């Protein structure tokens with residue numbers, strides 16, 4: 529089974545996002561059975577320890593995922609950017625996520641633009657709290673899985 533890993537610092541909303549994506553999947557499966565018949569990939573979502581934890585388990589998870597979500601919550605994100613490069617070099621498809629978007633007055637747009645500038649990657653603003661951006665992120669995960 530293909531694995532999608534959720535990475536980010538401690539308390540960046542990894543577990544909450546995993547729950548939100550899972551809930552989205554259940555709603556979709558109930559509402560759009562045709563998509564399921566059409567062959568939506570069954571994937572394993574893997575929650576991880578913070579990339580800022582001195583522990584090799586996030587590194588281990590990184591070795592078994594096809595797609596990685598890298599959560600960013602503020603502009604102190606050198607560690608996350610380093611991880612994005614490392615993951616991409618090892619062939620992992622990385623989706624950059626501005627998490628807890630509801631905590632920003634602008635929904636995370638300014639941070640997203642700054643991260644897009646330095647990483648050269650499209651970013652997705654999501655909130656596990658309000659559900660904003662979850663459908664779009666789910667669609668992107670499926671696109672990446674279909675590509676790989």
Ligand SMILES: Nc1nc2c(ncn2[C@@H]2O[C@H](COP(=O)(O)OP(=O)(O)OP(=O)(O)O)[C@@H](O)[C@H]2O)c(=O)[nH]1
Pocket residue numbers: 536537538539540541542543544545577578627628629630631654655656657658
């Ligand atoms: N406002 C808001 N709070 C959030 C959101 N996602 C998570 N939180 C809160 O942020 C805190 C950390 O969320 P977690 O999902 O536990 O974060 P985590 O990255 O799994 O944390 P660790 O596993 O301890 O590293 C919790 O109090 C959540 O309720 C969000 O989208 N919006």
Ligand SMILES: [Mg+2]
Pocket residue numbers: 542543544575
């Ligand atoms: Mg967690």
